[in-house]
Amino acid sequence: MQIPFGRPNIDDEEIAAVTEVLRSGTLVHGSQTHAFEEAFAARVGVRHAIAVSSCTAGLHLALFVRGIGPGHRVVVPAMTHVATAHVVELQGATPIFVDVDPATGNLDIDALKDLDSDGIDAIMPVHYLGLPCDMVAIRRIASEAGAMVIEDCALAVGATYEGRSAGSLGDCGSFSFYPVKHLTSIEGGMVTTDDGELAAAIRKRRAFGYNRDLSQRTRPGIYDVDALGFNYRMNEVEAAVGLVQLGKLEDWLEQRARNHSVIAEALATLDGITVFPSEVGAARSSHYCLNLVLPADGSIDRDAVQDGLIARGIGTSIHYPSAVPMFTYYRERYGYRSGQFPVAEWLGSQTISLPVGPHLGDDGAQHVAQAVTAAVQDVAP
Numbered sequence: 092m093q094i095p096f097g098r099p100n101i102d103d104e105e106i107a108a109v110t111e112v113l114r115s116g117t118l119v120h121g122s123q124t125h126a127f128e129e130a131f132a133a134r135v136g137v138r139h140a141i142a143v144s145s146c147t148a149g150l151h152l153a154l155f156v157r158g159i160g161p162g163h164r165v166v167v168p169a170m171t172h173v174a175t176a177h178v179v180e181l182q183g184a185t186p187i188f189v190d191v192d193p194a195t196g197n198l199d200i201d202a203l204k205d206l207d208s209d210g211i212d213a214i215m216p217v218h219y220l221g222l223p224c225d226m227v228a229i230r231r232i233a234s235e236a237g238a239m240v241i242e243d244c245a246l247a248v249g250a251t252y253e254g255r256s257a258g259s260l261g262d263c264g265s266f267s268f269y270p271v272k273h274l275t276s277i278e279g280g281m282v283t284t285d286d287g288e289l290a291a292a293i294r295k296r297r298a299f300g301y302n303r304d305l306s307q308r309t310r311p312g313i314y315d316v317d318a319l320g321f322n323y324r325m326n327e328v329e330a331a332v333g334l335v336q337l338g339k340l341e342d343w344l345e346q347r348a349r350n351h352s353v354i355a356e357a358l359a360t361l362d363g364i365t366v367f368p369s370e371v372g373a374a375r376s377s378h379y380c381l382n383l384v385l386p387a388d389g390s391i392d393r394d395a396v397q398d399g400l401i402a403r404g405i406g407t408s409i410h411y412p413s414a415v416p417m418f419t420y421y422r423e424r425y426g427y428r429s430g431q432f433p434v435a436e437w438l439g440s441q442t443i444s445l446p447v448g449p450h451l452g453d454d455g456a457q458h459v460a461q462a463v464t465a466a467v468q469d470v471a472p
């Protein structure tokens with residue numbers, strides 16, 4: 092049995108939707124994008140959803156439209172995808188890295204409280220692997236600082252906090268539809284918000300800063316431009332795929348939760364292994380993957396475990412391969428040294444991400460559970 096870490100779940104329905112769009116002649120600015128936005132807003136429980144070309148584009152737009160730039164400071168967890176920090180850099184603002192909680196991998200609230208919150212202009216909580224951060228604490232700190240809260244929801248579609256969806260818990264959220272995330276639109280992302288002004292600004296700036304979108308133009312080809320903007324649109328093919336995928340999300344989330352619990356149960360019998368919980372306080376995970384975290388002292392060799400899994404046909408990944416401040420770009424730019432973000436550095440060097448996606452099925456989950464148990468036992472001291 093060969094099980095890849097992730098596989099886009101595409102079948103005839105997506106293929107038919109793509110074919111229909113290609114035959115229609117409307118490849119951008121069409122009804123598919125609009126329909127996907129409406130359906131996604133309803134799923135997340137927000138008033139506005141704006142389709143964009145990627146999660147990164149959505150995060151960037153949120154900072155851009157609020158004028159966060161040179162001289163501003165933005166809190167970013169030290170353990171996340173580099174995109175969360177890069178958008179801050181692209182704006183010329185300064186990322187303030189905060190270490191993560193060893194119990195969850197999410198922003199460490201005590202470390203956040205220790206910052207001088209007066210100088211903070213935005214906080215970007217990342218719901219690590221799909222488990223929502225402690226948003227009550229983060230919102231309190233943000234409101235004291237007068238800071239904007241932008242949720243990085245790349246792995247959090249379907250996750251909830253106090254019964255509300257990730258993406259509805261801050262000023263806005265940005266989701267990813269990269270091929271191996273919960274659902275795909277090939278490439279793509281979605282910004283969600285209840286704030287009408289923010290939504291309108293993002294909508295305008297994702298398309299060059301046009302003063303009117305296509306439907307509002309009285310004479311074809313005539314528009315004015317009263318602001319700077321990007322081309323960060325989603326196209327109609329992407330939206331058609333995303334819309335079909337969204338219809339399958341609930342089944343997939345259930346299968347992910349089942350797969351996660353089968354594998355987590357097997358791992359609970361092993362010594363020295365950390366597995367993050369899928370529920371903490373008011374937070375419920377969307378189960379993006381299952382991180383197996385090996386001891387910080389290196390007593391179990393990660394490469395050896397990963398090789399053992401490859402030999403048993405299991406594909407793995409690493410989320411993420413380094414604490415962001417330890418990547419060469421950030422180290423050289425800000426002079427960070429090893430040991431400044433101990434928890435994020437531990438995760439960067441000692442995690443293995445196991446698959447829990449719907450492509451496993453119940454048999455696949457059992458297979459991963461057995462294989463990982465054997466692979467760890469083979470190399471444990």
Ligand SMILES: *Cc1c(COP(=O)(O)O)cnc(C)c1O
Binds near residue numbers: 145147174245246
């Ligand atoms: C994948 C990922 C991103 C980037 O998503 P794109 O859609 O590829 O831009 C951002 N943040 C996190 C936490 C991610 O996992």
